[in-house]
Amino acid sequence: MKKYWxxxxxxxxxxxxxxxxxxxxLRTLKTQPNRYPDYVTCPHCGEPEVEVWGDQTLxxxxxxxxxxxxxxxxxxxKK
Ligand SMILES: [Zn+2]
Numbered sequence: 001m002k003k004y005w006x007x008x009x010x011x012x013x014x015x016x017x018x019x020x021x022x023x024x025x026l027r028t029l030k031t032q033p034n035r036y037p038d039y040v041t042c043p044h045c046g047e048p049e050v051e052v053w054g055d056q057t058l059x060x061x062x063x064x065x066x067x068x069x070x071x072x073x074x075x076x077x078k079k
């Protein structure tokens with residue numbers, strides 16, 4: 001019988017965690033529609049995969065540590 005209650009407790013904990021995760025994701029989608037990463041090329045060192053978030057205007061290169069404007073003029077030409 002104790003095992004059964006342990007199982008129920010585990011299930012409730014997991015369900016609660018899952019609901020919190022789903023709720024947080026829904027809130028994120030509603031409040032921040034631009035939260036997706038984009039990959040741009042660093043104009044300083046040429047690193048091709050500098051991750052920039054959609055609502056950022058300044059990107060920092062993880063390779064050389066320098067910052068550059070986003071979206072950069074060269075990206076506009078490409079797209
Ligand atoms: Zn760089």
